[in-house]
Amino acid sequence: MSYNQMTKEELMKLREELLTAYEEKKGLGLNLSMARGKPERGQLELSMPMLSIINEDTQFVGEDGLDFRNYGILSGTMEAKRFFADILDVETENIVIYGSASLSLMYDTIARAYIKGIMGSEPWSRLDKVKFLCPVPGYDRHFTICEFFGIEMINVPMLEDGPDMDMVEKLVSEDPAVKGIWNVPKYSNPGGVVYSDEVVRRFANLKPAAADFRIYWDNAYCIHHLYRDNQPEILNIIKECEKAGNPDMVYEFCSTSKVTFPGAGISAMAASKANIDETVKYMNAQTISHDKLNQLRHVLFFPTQDALKEHMMKHADIMRPKFEKVTEMLEEELGDAGIASWTKPLGGYFISFDGMEGTAKKIVSMCADAGIVMTGAGATYPYGNDPHDSNIRIAPSFPPMDELVEACRVFIICVKLASIDKILETK
C-alpha cells in the first residue's frame, strides 16, 4: 500500500512498529558496510594463482627486448598494451600502460593539463575558470579530483541511456571554459546506466568551443557484467571519435582493479596516437617505468580474452546473487510503498537508490547509528550536494550474503521511518 494513501493514524502506528524494530537492530551492535565498491574475499581468491605465476622459470625478456625486471619501457610492455588493446578494441599504439590504479591515471592526466596544457593549449593553472560537466548521480572520486584542481563542476542529469545530451552539446559548444566531461559509460557509477549508441555518437560528434576539451571516458566496468547472457555492449568511443573527425577528443580509462586485486592491478589509457605520444612525453618527467612485473603477471594470468571472460563470469557468479537479493528485498518491502525507486543493473558495482526528496541524509545517518555504513548521502553529486537529498548509492559486493541481508533489513527500516516522518510533516 502506498504510504501517501495511508492516514496519519496508520502512519503513526507503523512508525511505532518500525521504531521498535530499529531499536532492536541498534541493540545488535552491528558493524556492516555497503559503502564502497569493493570485491568480497571470494572474488580476491579467484586471482590467487596470479600471485605465484612468475618464478625462476619465467621468460623475463618480452617483445620490447628488455628485461621486465629492470628499468625501461616507460609506456608499458607490448604484451600489456595488447591485453588492454584487445579489451578496448583499439590498436596497441593507442594504449599507454599505467600503474596500479586508473584513478591515478585520471588524476595525472588532469594534472598534466593543469601544468602543461593539452597539445599547446594554455595550461589550466593559468586560466580564470575551468569547468567540467558531471553527469549526476556520478562517481565521487571524479568529483574529488575536480575539487582538488579547483575545477568548477556543472551537474548534467543522467537519463536512461546516458547524460542529457542536449544539455551537454549546448554547454560544450558554447562555453570555452568547459574542458571536460566525466563519464562511466557502461554500468555507470552508481546508476548502472549503459550509454546508447546514439549517446556515444553524439559524444563523438561534439563541437567543443575549447580546443583542449576532452571526454574523460572512465570505462571502469567495461567487462564487469552480472549476467552470462545479458551483456549490453556500447559503441567504441575511440573509433566513433575517429569517424567523426575528432580523434583527439577522448581519453578512455580502464584497469584490472576489480578484475584481479584492487590497488594491485594494472591500468591503461586508450586515446589517439597524438594524445598517447603527448602523455608519454610528459610521463618521462614523472617516472622511468611502471611496474612491468605486475604487467607480466596479468598477461600470463590472462593468456587469452576468453580466459579473461571466463574469469569475469566467476566474479559475476559471486556478485549476481547479492544484487538480486538486494533488489528482491527492496521490491518486497518497498515495492508498493511509493516512497522509493532503485536500479536493477546488468553490471558494475552499484545499485542506485532514490528515496523521497529530503530523506537521503537522514536515512544514511540512521543507518550509521545502527552500525550500517552507507556511502555518504550526497557523495554521488559534485561538492557532496544532492539538490534533492534523495540519492543513495548501495554497494552490495563486499559483505558476505548473511551480513548483506542484515544490512539491507536495517536500511529498509530506515528508509521507511525517514519517509513516514517526511509524509507526516505535511499531514
Next chain:
Amino acid sequence: MSYNQMTKEELMKLREELLTAYEEKKGLGLNLSMARGKPERGQLELSMPMLSIINEDTQFVGEDGLDFRNYGILSGTMEAKRFFADILDVETENIVIYGSASLSLMYDTIARAYIKGIMGSEPWSRLDKVKFLCPVPGYDRHFTICEFFGIEMINVPMLEDGPDMDMVEKLVSEDPAVKGIWNVPKYSNPGGVVYSDEVVRRFANLKPAAADFRIYWDNAYCIHHLYRDNQPEILNIIKECEKAGNPDMVYEFCSTSKVTFPGAGISAMAASKANIDETVKYMNAQTISHDKLNQLRHVLFFPTQDALKEHMMKHADIMRPKFEKVTEMLEEELGDAGIASWTKPLGGYFISFDGMEGTAKKIVSMCADAGIVMTGAGATYPYGNDPHDSNIRIAPSFPPMDELVEACRVFIICVKLASIDKILETK
C-alpha cells in the same frame, strides 16, 4: 707522462696510434652501454625468491586490519612503514609509502606544491618565479622535474663533503623565490660524495626566506655500499631538522628500486608528521592505495634489517669488482697523463669523470660512434649545460665485466684523443 709536457710531434705521433686503435674498435661493431645506473642481471637474480614469496598460505591481513589484496590503507601498510622507518631511523608516523618509484614521489611532491602550495603557502603555479638550487654535477632526472614545472635551476658547486654551504645559506636566506634544493646526500649521483656531519647540520639550520622552502633529500643510495668494512654514515636529516627547530623543512626520499627490482620496488618519503599528514591528505585525490601486495612481498623478503644488509652486500660483491676495474684502468692509462680526474666512490652507482675543459661532448660523441653509449655530456648539469664541458658520468653496473672492460678501453682512447686535440689547439 703528462700530455701537456709532450712536444707537438710526440702528441701527433700518439694521436696517430690512438686513431688506429679507435678505428679498430669502431670496426668491431660494439653496442655497449655505461649510460644508466641499472643493476646487472646477476643483481636481479638476487631478488627472484621475492617474486614467489606470497601464495595461498600467506596471511593477507596485517596490522592495519585490512586485506592487503583489497582497497584501502592509502598511506601504506604499517609493516612497510616500519621497514622504511628502520632504514631511515625515524618513526612510522614519519613515513608515507608510495608506488614503485621514488622518482614519481618526488615529482608528485613538487606537483602538489605547484597545484596546492605547502602548508598554506601560495601554490607555485601562481608565482612569477620559483627557483631550486642544484648541486652540480647532479642527477639529470631531478633537473628534468624542475624543467617540467618551469622551475629555474641555480648551480651550486659540489665540494668534497657536500654542496658549497656558504652559497646555499646565502641564496636560501636571501631569496624567497628559492623553494628547494636537490640533494643525494650519500654516494651522490654522480660524484659519490658523502655529506659530512657539518654539511648536514648546516642544512638543518638553514633560515629560509620562503616558508615553503624544503630540502629535497633523495637518499637513493643510503644502503648501497660497495664495501663491507668501509661504510660511511651520514647524520639523520630528519632528526637534525627537528633539533634545529626546523622539523618541517625536509622531505627525504628512499626506494628499493636498486635493492630488489627497478621499476617494481616500493618507495617512501620520510618527513615531519605535519608534512606526512598534508601529503596523505592530498594523495587522497590521486589514489585509493598503492600496491600493498608489493609492499607485502618486500617486508616478507626482508624480515629483518640484517637480512636487508646481507642482501645489499651481495649487490656490493657484484658491483665492487666493476667499479675497481674501471678506476684501475683509468689509473693505469690516464693516471699520469694530467688530462683527467675521477672519483673512487665507496657506494652508489656512478664514477664521476672530469676530462679537460671542452672535451666531454666530444668524448661522448666519439664513444657513440664506436658503439659505446655514455650518459649524455652535460646531463649532470641543469638544462644539460655543463659550463666547462668536462664532466662525464660513468655507470659501470649494467654491462657484464668483459663488456665493461671493452667499453672502458674505447672510452679511454676517446678521452686521450679528445684531450690531445685540445692540447694541440694551443701548441
